[in-house]
Amino acid sequence: AQTVTQSQPEMSVQEAETVTLSCTYDTSESDYYLFWYKQPPSRQMILVIRQEAYKQQNATENRFSVNFQKAAKSFSLKISDSQLGDAAMYFCAYTSRQGGSEKLVFGKGTKLTVNP
């Protein structure tokens, strides 16, 4: 069974600085997607960024980028120029492309605090 591990329960960053959230995963499959989701307090979970395992190029979305190391099964999220609105729980998630569904396996999350 696939597992996702986020080893940082909490992180903090100063406004305008850069922070990196870590994620490792375990799978025997070669074709899958990885995601970072953001869950602000009392608000719905939203997709931040996705990475397809067959793509070597790291995904970027504005201030958000990932460092995808397939051999190491590592998938970290870098947030540049942090803003107060980035404060939230961040979840790393995995889904297989072989199962015919979008069933996600989540890590336990990292709580990000942005200090003004």
Next chain:
Amino acid sequence: DTGVSQDPRHKITKRGQNVTFRCDPISEHNRLYWYRQTLGQGPEFLTYFQNEAQLEKSRLLSDRFSAERPKGSFSTLEIQRTEQGDSAMYLCARAGGPNGELFFGEGSRLTVL
């Protein structure tokens, strides 16, 4: 807007009572998922539907839990004889396209006293 509405947003009940949650996705997405999220944890998969067919159920979904999706549109999740351990956020999500992502509703928070 993620195209998923959930109701109620918060339910407080006494142990032993039955509760039902509803999820309304925008109509054209045929796969719908239920997750449970307890405090300080990531969401855990419960079950999913393709149209009206329930295709997979987690072992977390005990016999006190039942989910339905009549006519392949909205879905309900019922918990019978609630226990304090059922206290959690229940999240509904719809499939979002060809890239494997899910789009989540705001969730239904259950508190069992």
